[in-house]
Amino acid sequence: MILAISLVVAVVFGSGAFLVLQRDLFRVVVGLTLISNSAFLFIIAAGLTQGTAGFAQGAVPILPIPDSYMASDPLVQAMALTALVISMSTIALLLSLIYRLYVAHETVDLEDISEAEMRLAEALEREEEPEQEGEPDVGQAEEEIEKRSR
Amino acid sequence: MTGSTLLLLPVGFPWVLAVALALLDGRRPWVGWLAVAGLGASLVSAFLLVHRILREGPVEMVTGGWPAGVGIVLRADVLGATFAVVSVGVILVSLVYEVFVGVRSRTFPTLVLFLAAGLSGLFLTGDIFNFYVFFEVSMTAAYVLTGYREQDYQVRGAFIFAVVNLLGSVIFLIAIAALYHVTGTLEMASVAERVREVNPNSLITIATAIFVAFALKLGLFPFHFWLPVVYVGSHAPVAAILSGALANIGNYGLLRFGGEILSEELALGAMAVLVLGSASIIYGALQAISRRDVSEVLAYSAIGQVGYVLVALGIGGAIGLSAAVIYAVVNSLNKALLFLVAGLRGPLVGAAFAVGAFSLMGVPPAVGFIGKIAVFKAGLTASGVVQVAILVALIFLGSALSFVYALQIYQRAFLSKEPQGGLWRKSSPWTARALVVALAALVLAMGLWPEPLLVLGEGAASTLIEGGSP
Numbered sequence: 001m002i003l004a005i006s007l008v009v010a011v012v013f014g015s016g017a018f019l020v021l022q023r024d025l026f027r028v029v030v031g032l033t034l035i036s037n038s039a040f041l042f043i044i045a046a047g048l049t050q051g052t053a054g055f056a057q058g059a060v061p062i063l064p065i066p067d068s069y070m071a072s073d074p075l076v077q078a079m080a081l082t083a084l085v086i087s088m089s090t091i092a093l094l095l096s097l098i099y100r101l102y103v104a105h106e107t108v109d110l111e112d113i114s115e116a117e118m119r120l121a122e123a124l125e126r127e128e129e130p131e132q133e134g135e136p137d138v139g140q141a142e143e144e145i146e147k148r149s150r
Numbered sequence: 151m152t153g154s155t156l157l158l159l160p161v162g163f164p165w166v167l168a169v170a171l172a173l174l175d176g177r178r179p180w181v182g183w184l185a186v187a188g189l190g191a192s193l194v195s196a197f198l199l200v201h202r203i204l205r206e207g208p209v210e211m212v213t214g215g216w217p218a219g220v221g222i223v224l225r226a227d228v229l230g231a232t233f234a235v236v237s238v239g240v241i242l243v244s245l246v247y248e249v250f251v252g253v254r255s256r257t258f259p260t261l262v263l264f265l266a267a268g269l270s271g272l273f274l275t276g277d278i279f280n281f282y283v284f285f286e287v288s289m290t291a292a293y294v295l296t297g298y299r300e301q302d303y304q305v306r307g308a309f310i311f312a313v314v315n316l317l318g319s320v321i322f323l324i325a326i327a328a329l330y331h332v333t334g335t336l337e338m339a340s341v342a343e344r345v346r347e348v349n350p351n352s353l354i355t356i357a358t359a360i361f362v363a364f365a366l367k368l369g370l371f372p373f374h375f376w377l378p379v380v381y382v383g384s385h386a387p388v389a390a391i392l393s394g395a396l397a398n399i400g401n402y403g404l405l406r407f408g409g410e411i412l413s414e415e416l417a418l419g420a421m422a423v424l425v426l427g428s429a430s431i432i433y434g435a436l437q438a439i440s441r442r443d444v445s446e447v448l449a450y451s452a453i454g455q456v457g458y459v460l461v462a463l464g465i466g467g468a469i470g471l472s473a474a475v476i477y478a479v480v481n482s483l484n485k486a487l488l489f490l491v492a493g494l495r496g497p498l499v500g501a502a503f504a505v506g507a508f509s510l511m512g513v514p515p516a517v518g519f520i521g522k523i524a525v526f527k528a529g530l531t532a533s534g535v536v537q538v539a540i541l542v543a544l545i546f547l548g549s550a551l552s553f554v555y556a557l558q559i560y561q562r563a564f565l566s567k568e569p570q571g572g573l574w575r576k577s578s579p580w581t582a583r584a585l586v587v588a589l590a591a592l593v594l595a596m597g598l599w600p601e602p603l604l605v606l607g608e609g610a611a612s613t614l615i616e617g618g619s620p
Contacts, residue, residue: 020313020317025309028313032313032316032317035317035320036316036320038320039323039324039327042324042328043323043324043327046327046328046330046331047330047331075330075336076327076330079279079326079327079330082279082283083282083323086283086286086290087316089290090286090290090316093290093293093294093312094309094312094313094316097297097305097308097309097312098309100297100300100305101302101305101306101309104302104305105302113306117302117303117306120302
């Protein structure tokens with residue numbers, strides 16, 4: 001049982017970590033959801049030291065509990081529930097941030113977004129050029145940025 | 151007023167008001183001032199709480215009238231109450247600043263209040279899971295605040311901040327579950343007692359997970375990658391809140407979990423902590439020197455400054471822990487002052503920045519000197535002549551490097567006649583400038599009269615040591 005749960009936690013966490021490293025922002029959020037879920041599984045597993053979940057024994061764990069009944073720890077389940085709500089709110093927030101970026105750039109790919117930002121920064125620099133003509137390194141820096149963006 | 155009422159007030163004021171203000175338009179000045187009043191009441195009650203704790207010892211209560219051991223415990227000792235006062239103070243100053251400059255989003259005051267409620271809650275709780283919940287309340291508010299003003303780079307910064315810190319929270323949650331699994335309790339005091347009978351192997355894993363989680367929040371050297379993007383992009387008062395108040399979660403968490411609950415594991419890993427702290431000091435300072443933009447320099451300087459707290463923590467003992475507390479407090483004030491000043495233009499702003507810069511370097515009249523001298527003293531108590539020599543040299547080197555970058559940005563931002571990026575043309579409202587001058591005066595005053603800070607630092611260290619010893 002311990003091995004099975006640890007394997008599940010590891011696989012879920014690993015797939016989440018893989019997705020977080022992608023460039024697509026939606027995949028990042030899905031990956032984070034998976035990673036949080038692996039943590040909840042881990043919490044539940046932390047309380048499975050004695051007995052099994054109530055439904056497996058055909059009884060509901062409400063007082064008075066029969067002597068033969070081994071109840072698993074209810075506290076961890078309450079903890080998992082709390083953490084679940086917190087994670088859901090954060091994921092919702094992340095999705096709204098992605099939507100905001102999508103509205104601005106019409107893409108959710110991290111590279112496209114940073115390219116667009118680079119172009120914006122260059123445009124700003126060009127506008128300010130007349131003021132900074134005394135500094136020779138501005139032009140050079142601009143050329144460098146252009147080279148990199150190509 | 152009884153102790154338990156006093157314990158609830160710093161959390162209760164901002165929380166209740168935050169819910170009420172969520173329905174109102176935060177852009178109206180009176181709503182902003184209402185939020186300021188709520189935070190002010192929270193700050194006053196936190197002050198009263200510190201006063202009471204110093205006189206009568208820690209205050210404790212069990213919520214909901216449950217018997218002890220069943221209900222969630224709220225507990226205030228010197229360490230928690232000190233951090234609550236500093237963090238709520240920094241948030242209050244930043245909120246007043248933003249109200250003077252002009253709030254541009256209807257949710258800003260509410261979010262700031264939620265952040266303050268979460269922070270003071272986590273400093274005043276005696277329950278590990280409750281700590282996590284309050285911590286998430288303040289972190290979620292902070293994610294939204296980072297995107298305040300809704301520029302593209304700010305939204306992107308908020309996204310990065312949320313993703314990285316959510317990962318940190320998950321690691322911390324796993325550590326809590328593991329700690330609960332091995333001790334069977336969530337109450338900090340009982341956890342600290344019971345960990346002594348637990349197999350050390352599993353505890354080292356848990357301690358490492360907790361360390362990684364808080365180091366991520368602090369932006370310590372190998373975990374710092376997210377910090378510059380977030381701090382550089384965010385609006386000045388938000389950056390002040392993030393680095394002056396929210397980063398205290400990391401400081402407090404390391405002190406509470408490392409200094410008290412898992413003190414033996416901290417002693418085992420002291421060398422790793424010292425090395426990471428030193429790397430952070432050197433790396434942050436060198437990066438800060440190589441940057442041009444004021445907020446970028448300050449962001450990298452923040453990475454360097456938390457290194458001192460970590461070094462003091464790694465040295466440990468009464469002197470080391472009190473130095474860590476004092477340095478954490480001093481650093482929040484410095485960072486709040488510098489980030490707020492960095493967003494302003496006009497007369498007197500340069501003077502306030504100079505005070506902040508001197509405090510950052512550790513030049514005597516400013517409070518930074520007290521922090522540096524405390525860490526220096528702690529360095530002298532380290533075991534082994536070689537270690538003492540290395541630590542003392544490190545502290546000198548770090549201060550010398552901070553001298554370079556602080557004066558560099560002062561020169562670039564305030565001594566050059568060339569307007570930078572066209573931001574200089576209009577000076578900021580005089581009220582905001584008066585506010586940062588007042589904050590600078592506080593930094594100077596605390597440096598001239600350091601007794602309260604030293605008493606709090608020593609008190610916090612002795613509670614940690616008492617709680618951590620059998």
